Amino acid sequence: MSTLAIRPRRRVPWARLLATPLSLAIGALAWEIVGQAASVRFFPPLSAVLARLAEMVGNGQILANLGDSLVNLVLGFGISLVGGLVIGAAMGRYRKVEAALGVYVYALLTAPSLVFAPIFFSLLGEGRASIVAVVVTYAMFVIVINTASAMRSVPGHLIEMARSYGASEWQILTRIMLPAATPMIMAGVRLGVGRAVIGMINGEMFIAVVGLGRVVTQAGGRFDGAGVLAVLLVIIAVALAAVGLVQAVDRRLTRWVPQTSKGKS
Amino acid sequence: MIEIRGLTKSFTGQDGGVVEALRDVDLDVAENEFLTVLGPSGCGKTTLLKIVAGLITPDGGRISIHGEPVRGPGEDRAMVFQNFALLPWATVLDNVAFGLKMRGTGKAEREERARELIATVGLSGFETKRPGELSGGMQQRVGIARALAVRPRVLLMDEPFGAVDEQTRRLLQEELLSIWEESRLTVVFITHSMEEAVLLGDRVVLMSARPGQVSEIVPVPLERPRSSDVGGLERSPEYAELSAYLWDRLRGMHAEHRPAKVDA
Amino acid sequence: MIEIRGLTKSFTGQDGGVVEALRDVDLDVAENEFLTVLGPSGCGKTTLLKIVAGLITPDGGRISIHGEPVRGPGEDRAMVFQNFALLPWATVLDNVAFGLKMRGTGKAEREERARELIATVGLSGFETKRPGELSGGMQQRVGIARALAVRPRVLLMDEPFGAVDEQTRRLLQEELLSIWEESRLTVVFITHSMEEAVLLGDRVVLMSARPGQVSEIVPVPLERPRSSDVGGLERSPEYAELSAYLWDRLRGMHAEHRPAKVDA
Amino acid sequence: ADVKEDGTLSFKVAVTEADLTTVPVLAAVDALKKDGHDVEIVELAEPELAIEGLAKGEYAISAEATSPALNAIQQDAPIKIIADVVGNQWALYGKPGVTSCDDLDDRPFGIFSEGAVATAMAKEWVSGECGKGKEPKYLTIGDSGARTQALIAGEIDATPLEIADTVALEESGKFPKIVDFAEATPDMHPQTVYANSEFLTQHKDVSQDFVTALVEQHEKINTKDGYLAKLAKKYLPDEKDAELKEIAKRYVESGLFDAGALTEKNVQKTIDFFERAGVIEKGLTTKDAADLSFIKEAA
Amino acid sequence: MSVATTNQRRRRRIRDANLPYQLATLVVFAAAWEIYARVSGGLLIPSFTETAVATVELLGTAELWRAVYVSNQALVLGFGAAVVIGIPVGILLGRFRLLERYLDVYLNILLITPMAAIIPLLVMSVGFGLASRVILVAVFAIVMVVVNARTGVRQVDPALIEMARSFGASERQIWTRILLPGALPAIMTGIRLGIGRAITGMVIVELLMVSTALGGLILEYRGLFKAPLLYGTIVIILAEAILLISVARWGERKLTRWAETTTARSAK
Numbered sequence A: 001m002s003t004l005a006i007r008p009r010r011r012v013p014w015a016r017l018l019a020t021p022l023s024l025a026i027g028a029l030a031w032e033i034v035g036q037a038a039s040v041r042f043f044p045p046l047s048a049v050l051a052r053l054a055e056m057v058g059n060g061q062i063l064a065n066l067g068d069s070l071v072n073l074v075l076g077f078g079i080s081l082v083g084g085l086v087i088g089a090a091m092g093r094y095r096k097v098e099a100a101l102g103v104y105v106y107a108l109l110t111a112p113s114l115v116f117a118p119i120f121f122s123l124l125g126e127g128r129a130s131i132v133a134v135v136v137t138y139a140m141f142v143i144v145i146n147t148a149s150a151m152r153s154v155p156g157h158l159i160e161m162a163r164s165y166g167a168s169e170w171q172i173l174t175r176i177m178l179p180a181a182t183p184m185i186m187a188g189v190r191l192g193v194g195r196a197v198i199g200m201i202n203g204e205m206f207i208a209v210v211g212l213g214r215v216v217t218q219a220g221g222r223f224d225g226a227g228v229l230a231v232l233l234v235i236i237a238v239a240l241a242a243v244g245l246v247q248a249v250d251r252r253l254t255r256w257v258p259q260t261s262k263g264k265s
Numbered sequence B, C: 001m002i003e004i005r006g007l008t009k010s011f012t013g014q015d016g017g018v019v020e021a022l023r024d025v026d027l028d029v030a031e032n033e034f035l036t037v038l039g040p041s042g043c044g045k046t047t048l049l050k051i052v053a054g055l056i057t058p059d060g061g062r063i064s065i066h067g068e069p070v071r072g073p074g075e076d077r078a079m080v081f082q083n084f085a086l087l088p089w090a091t092v093l094d095n096v097a098f099g100l101k102m103r104g105t106g107k108a109e110r111e112e113r114a115r116e117l118i119a120t121v122g123l124s125g126f127e128t129k130r131p132g133e134l135s136g137g138m139q140q141r142v143g144i145a146r147a148l149a150v151r152p153r154v155l156l157m158d159e160p161f162g163a164v165d166e167q168t169r170r171l172l173q174e175e176l177l178s179i180w181e182e183s184r185l186t187v188v189f190i191t192h193s194m195e196e197a198v199l200l201g202d203r204v205v206l207m208s209a210r211p212g213q214v215s216e217i218v219p220v221p222l223e224r225p226r227s228s229d230v231g232g233l234e235r236s237p238e239y240a241e242l243s244a245y246l247w248d249r250l251r252g253m254h255a256e257h258r259p260a261k262v263d264a
Numbered sequence D: 001a002d003v004k005e006d007g008t009l010s011f012k013v014a015v016t017e018a019d020l021t022t023v024p025v026l027a028a029v030d031a032l033k034k035d036g037h038d039v040e041i042v043e044l045a046e047p048e049l050a051i052e053g054l055a056k057g058e059y060a061i062s063a064e065a066t067s068p069a070l071n072a073i074q075q076d077a078p079i080k081i082i083a084d085v086v087g088n089q090w091a092l093y094g095k096p097g098v099t100s101c102d103d104l105d106d107r108p109f110g111i112f113s114e115g116a117v118a119t120a121m122a123k124e125w126v127s128g129e130c131g132k133g134k135e136p137k138y139l140t141i142g143d144s145g146a147r148t149q150a151l152i153a154g155e156i157d158a159t160p161l162e163i164a165d166t167v168a169l170e171e172s173g174k175f176p177k178i179v180d181f182a183e184a185t186p187d188m189h190p191q192t193v194y195a196n197s198e199f200l201t202q203h204k205d206v207s208q209d210f211v212t213a214l215v216e217q218h219e220k221i222n223t224k225d226g227y228l229a230k231l232a233k234k235y236l237p238d239e240k241d242a243e244l245k246e247i248a249k250r251y252v253e254s255g256l257f258d259a260g261a262l263t264e265k266n267v268q269k270t271i272d273f274f275e276r277a278g279v280i281e282k283g284l285t286t287k288d289a290a291d292l293s294f295i296k297e298a299a
Numbered sequence E: 001m002s003v004a005t006t007n008q009r010r011r012r013r014i015r016d017a018n019l020p021y022q023l024a025t026l027v028v029f030a031a032a033w034e035i036y037a038r039v040s041g042g043l044l045i046p047s048f049t050e051t052a053v054a055t056v057e058l059l060g061t062a063e064l065w066r067a068v069y070v071s072n073q074a075l076v077l078g079f080g081a082a083v084v085i086g087i088p089v090g091i092l093l094g095r096f097r098l099l100e101r102y103l104d105v106y107l108n109i110l111l112i113t114p115m116a117a118i119i120p121l122l123v124m125s126v127g128f129g130l131a132s133r134v135i136l137v138a139v140f141a142i143v144m145v146v147v148n149a150r151t152g153v154r155q156v157d158p159a160l161i162e163m164a165r166s167f168g169a170s171e172r173q174i175w176t177r178i179l180l181p182g183a184l185p186a187i188m189t190g191i192r193l194g195i196g197r198a199i200t201g202m203v204i205v206e207l208l209m210v211s212t213a214l215g216g217l218i219l220e221y222r223g224l225f226k227a228p229l230l231y232g233t234i235v236i237i238l239a240e241a242i243l244l245i246s247v248a249r250w251g252e253r254k255l256t257r258w259a260e261t262t263t264a265r266s267a268k
């Protein structure tokens, strides 16, 4: 008892905590300097972009559209998550499902999803449904593939252990396979949420012109570099926040994974 | 109580080749016996144990426990796995209670029982830890507690101490023996280690490979209870003699199977 | 020939805590000696060996080989790793030749030398196999051949047979002894196993943990050569006595460090 | 379109990248809204999407390039052209020094995608004007704004542009207008209003109200000073004010807004033009493509 | 030798086993497509059979092959650049924690930025020529290459690096003899995923700004409502993607046979 009771002196890992803000600050400074020096329309300095952003926020352009976009994102990502988990789990568990869908899922993962935009339009019209569909094509397949391979790589001996205690197929799925597969599934979900943001913007740019996609399209059409980058900053912030949220959930769900085997992304 | 007759099992490998894992195995295990199984790698020890556990269906032969044919995993048996097979996301308490949960025991009862077993294996205070925070030896105690928690009549152990370091292994051996001496379970214990086979077993089953067969069954003349001083046992002449005999037998089997050259 | 004086080494863990891995270690290894090091997990055995190998710089103290201070990895030393550390993508031949390649030996010469060593460890015929196709024992033979190929004067072995099954381990022990008896290298050999420490060593260094210190050095009175019958040695009364003595010492250390309860 | 309890309608009008030329349409829609109709404006990324929706009956009315509408009509889509949106606003601009087609031989020439109106007009002009065997190197750049940038940056030597994009260009005075397509291809009506035929027959009165409102808006634009600029400010709040005013002035001066400008004859000429250009097959007639009764009624 | 042939045999058997299921999926999909197109297809939705015919037709035209050639110039150059720059950067990040800590956030940003939005700016800065297409392809693909190479290096057993050092290996030798081969399976995965991204980038830039080649064909067929040809072109692009990815997969298997996972699929 005595030996373990000695608590190691803990130092706050400042170096690690500060790396990201510091790195962003350096990047911002470099951007400002290069932007000032280059003085071209397509690469305005950060200050100009921020000023433009403030202006766009001021006239309500950003917030009004942001809400709209977030609804598309949440719906699309929600469907991707459910669909990705179900299809992925089925592919991971049943060889026949994998045989039937595997190639196509890979093809869809790597396909330039944008070319499907007219199909969605034809099937679903210009409303929210089409944009949500684009979000789904961007986000779902990476979740499917990670889930499938996560399910496949669940250690066989855990399943056997459960069987030895008389676990049913359902118990094996929910008590063994899903928790064991969680870390890898979450890695896919993290990639998926980033892709969902891209899909959201692309859907809003290439089917119905709404939301933030509309704002960025218009700025791009005017070759308003500061405008494009200002909206892009918002989009990146949304995406990073979404990824951060997923990571927080991930950390909660996978606290049990030993530090050493916890690879980042 | 366990009666095995003419058991055979072959596997078709991924490359299409057929491996005869067990051929015509006959074996009887008495009530309360501690039977150890020793044999070179790949001789079918695990296959045999899993057939007893009901996890693998044999191709031929009969196996019954108390006269009841084995048809699948049953409440009378519990297995302790070589690589522990603990759920890394679950606490020690939940791991120990896992078997009870699968069998539908209510929450209060299974936690009480789990805490009891955790105390038995000397892990009180670790209930809320996860396997990743435990040493190998502590992990295997959890595996043993999980198996004991379901009150099996037969405990099947597949090289349970193979992944544990020497010193911890000795402690676990002593503990296992004292648990067994108290509860008088029937134990089938697979090991790679001669010493272990001799120290623990009432009889040692020697298996040979390709195909997997029982080549000899050696009774162990060491006195019981042995749990109090495993280290001391090693100094007895019976122990030395028996382990030398087994080593000779095994070395022979091993050398036979060490390939001098392979065709690539 | 190896002289270690007042060696200390601490590590700062990822959580910022400081672990004192070695405190004030003094040790001498004679030319041609086979020194085995035994101690509970985490007592600093690996740290000590890596300092000798020149892979870790100590915080304080001196270490010299033949009077030369150790400043980094050197051609006079070669290491055999616990988990083999073979290149999974390289053939047996390339793995054995790896050390020579790093030292700039020409292709023809290093292949010739590698083939020679492959023969010495009994792996002729496996030159073009990759580690994944070999058993654990065969893999460790490759690791030994790789170390021997560079003709070291000091062979540093970190639990080299820890990941190998019992029977193979015995065979490898016999082989290692006969290689050592022929070549009269100096060997520092870390192990978790008492039997191994006694069977192989001229002296056994017992280390204790927190902080890592040399607690005792025990000479082994068993006769040489021992390679011909490792199994037989175990029957000698000296062996039994010594191993019982070490077991008592280690059990003490181990029990001290087995926590009854932890604060999370 | 859904008919509500009180007899008013609920339907959608699709526009593609709203700009100054669509402002009068938006104003006309507002007039319908005042009558109690529920009209939703849908902004789409591509004109083809608007046509597709129109053909399926999801949209009642849309306004953009004429050629995709003709193309769809030829493929039996239930669509009819009912009015003009804006006259031929295209002109070919070149880099400093370029005055005729011969200067463009083997030079980069920015076009909209194959099949687009401006591309067709430019190609017809090239085949008529250039010496034998002389042809520019066509470079497809899908956006008029982008082509303007490319011209300024010297990436291309010439390109057809719409008025909205030429204001900045002309200010510099350096980029000559090589040809004005309104003059080179008279009777061509590149941008029109079209509607779903079923909507037109089932809701004749509402369709008529719409066309009448559009005609009225055009009239006001042509007669009231600064009216277009005022509309623009209302419907395009994101655009820069000063620039918009200038562009609006140019449109009004050019007299391009005349919803009633379509006749049997010039619709047929427009069809013939697209046939020549290979954008549509032969055989389409004004009767198939247009229903000019509404503008006649409105006049 | 016998090992090799059994491996091949096994692989072939797995492929044979998959084929019926793949075909079944295709048949179901094609039937659903055909029925939908016939019942309620619009101008932009051709039937499956029309598309199949148009695809075959397209393959016989010089125009298509010219477009394929032009598009692929950007693909080859851009993807080549992504690989040549991405692998060393990935290894560097995997090897040096500090550097990685600082650059990680930018990798994440690159991963989530909708590149389509910056195409206008890119085109403004480098023009409409090959350069912007090449840059965009590279930008699309490089993250995948970097991230996977980094992960690969992290997965290299540190014991191997230590082993190499114990034999006196230099930093350069550690890169070429340990890190690169050790990370190769992951690097190849990155290359495979990168190819997908590169093709996406190639098509997107052509669709949005520089409308040549395959993207130009898509726009043209869409503008003219030639739906079968439109989707024929898309099918051909998808086929190219699948082909290239299969080639990468094949190369991956050849180069990394030693790493073939031993995790057997769990029972059932």
Ligand SMILES: Nc1ncnc2c1ncn2[C@@H]1O[C@H](COP(=O)(O)OP(=O)(O)OP(=O)(O)O)[C@@H](O)[C@H]1O
Binding pocket: B011, B012, B013, B014, B019, B020, B021, B039, B040, B041, B042, B043, B044, B045, B046, B047, B048, B212
């Ligand atoms: N599921 C399986 N598919 C194919 N072959 C198998 C399977 N399980 C076991 N085998 C083969 O059957 C033989 C016996 O295997 P088993 O695991 O029972 O041996 P073991 O005695 O437990 O070996 P070890 O001591 O290495 O654990 C081996 O040759 C093995 O390769």
Ligand SMILES: Nc1ncnc2c1ncn2[C@@H]1O[C@H](COP(=O)(O)OP(=O)(O)OP(=O)(O)O)[C@@H](O)[C@H]1O
Binding pocket: C011, C012, C013, C014, C019, C020, C021, C039, C040, C041, C042, C043, C044, C045, C046, C047, C048, C212
């Ligand atoms: N790189 C490192 N960073 C932080 N702590 C370390 C590091 N290497 C070793 N330690 C710590 O130093 C102590 C001694 O470690 P070492 O690996 O030398 O022990 P060991 O005797 O070889 O143990 P084992 O028998 O388990 O291999 C341990 O507490 C370990 O956690």
Ligand SMILES: O=C([O-])O
Binding pocket: A198, A202, E113, E114, E115, E116, E200, E204
């Ligand atoms: O970045 C993408 O637009 O896919």
Ligand SMILES: [Mg+2]
Binding pocket: B045, B046, B047
């Ligand atoms: Mg086994």
Ligand SMILES: [Mg+2]
Binding pocket: C045, C046, C047, C158
């Ligand atoms: Mg160690």
